[in-house]
Amino acid sequence: MASIKKLYNYSNQKQIWRIIPDLKNRVLIEERDLQQKQVYFQCIDLITGKFLIKDLQFEEKFWIGVEEICEYIVLFHKYSKPDMPGHKSIIAYDLISQKILWENDHYSFFQVLNDLVYCFSQSFEKRKYFAVDLFTGKLKYELEDESTEIIELKNKTSAEENISRYSFPSVFDVKLNPDPLIEEYFSEFRESNLISGRIEFVHKDDLLFFSFHEIEDGEFLNNKFRVVDFSTKKIIFEQTLISHTQLLVTDSFFLIDNLLFLLEGKTQFSVWKIF
Incomplete structure (x- = not known):
């Protein structure tokens, strides 16, 4: 018969907004203080719960969120306008060095695949698509809106491998x-x-x-x-x-492989291993 053992409790006394595990046994946690208009990002070890990064903030203190985690790089976005859902800008943050690798305020995130970040700029008439290097932010090439590559990307999820580990x-x-x-x-x-x-x-x-x-x-x-x-x-x-x-x-629980996440209120969760 299966058994379940608690690995750790997580609580940082802030409202948990998102829990985002990556493929390298790390968990990025987005926490928001809605009254003070502050957002904080934590990074913990998936197995032990130990903090790897604590209370990360950027120059923009609230209107910022996570697009994707790829390898050891988190791609953040800003918002077009406060209280509006549209995303703009890209900030590439290195979880290992804990430094910003590059920023681009001209492009918006579209997709990441094979160490390339696909992004776009929106004009009045149409979008222009670009591929930039994940690690440097340098422009690799430009793409047409209806090109085969863009059409394929629209039908593909960059986090497919990660999603397959989840059970919602x-x-x-x-x-x-x-x-x-x-x-x-x-x-x-x-x-x-x-x-x-x-x-x-x-x-x-x-x-x-x-x-x-x-x-x-x-x-x-x-x-x-x-x-x-x-x-x-x-x-x-x-x-x-x-x-x-x-x-x-x-949405009070989910699984990643043989790990069970239990959400216990707005500010805490526990992680359990299934044997």
Whole structure:
């Protein structure tokens, strides 16, 4: 039977905005202070939770975010306007030297592949595409908007290898779920428990991971997480993530390979290893 062991807790007393693991066993964490308009970036070791970079900030203190992590370089972006979603500029930051390698305020990020950053500049009539070196930011060549290379890039995800390591939860829906055994299990689970809202689950290697909201005293909710050995229907792990709340919490867990991330409120998470 599988077992689960905690590796570490993470809490930096700031609101977690994004958790972005890379392919080199690092995790980049974006944290935001919405009142003070400050954004901080942390980098920790995926296995140990040890800080590699703490409270990284740039000249722009809030309107900045992450586009992609490639090798040991994080590509950051600024925003076209405050409170607007459009991205502009590229900042390439080296996680090893902890220095900015290059910046470009004329281009916006489009894609990264094979050590090239594909970017564009937007004119009134059309976009112009460019390929620049990932490590230096030097221009390699220009591309036409409808060129074969650009069309292929539009249909390709630069993080495909990284994404394949993830298991994100799906929402259980009787009409959409293709597995009759899972449908039967969750239907019986709802009938025998006071549950509010949706059940989110991952079925992987004969283990069923799922989160749900248990009703307490008729008005409060406990956001709980459970792992079941689906071959025996035995519970092998259970944890309350948030207790005594009136809010339905979604996306409270995900997996990377055999590591389980549990999000416990807005400012902390824990990482567990599945054996």
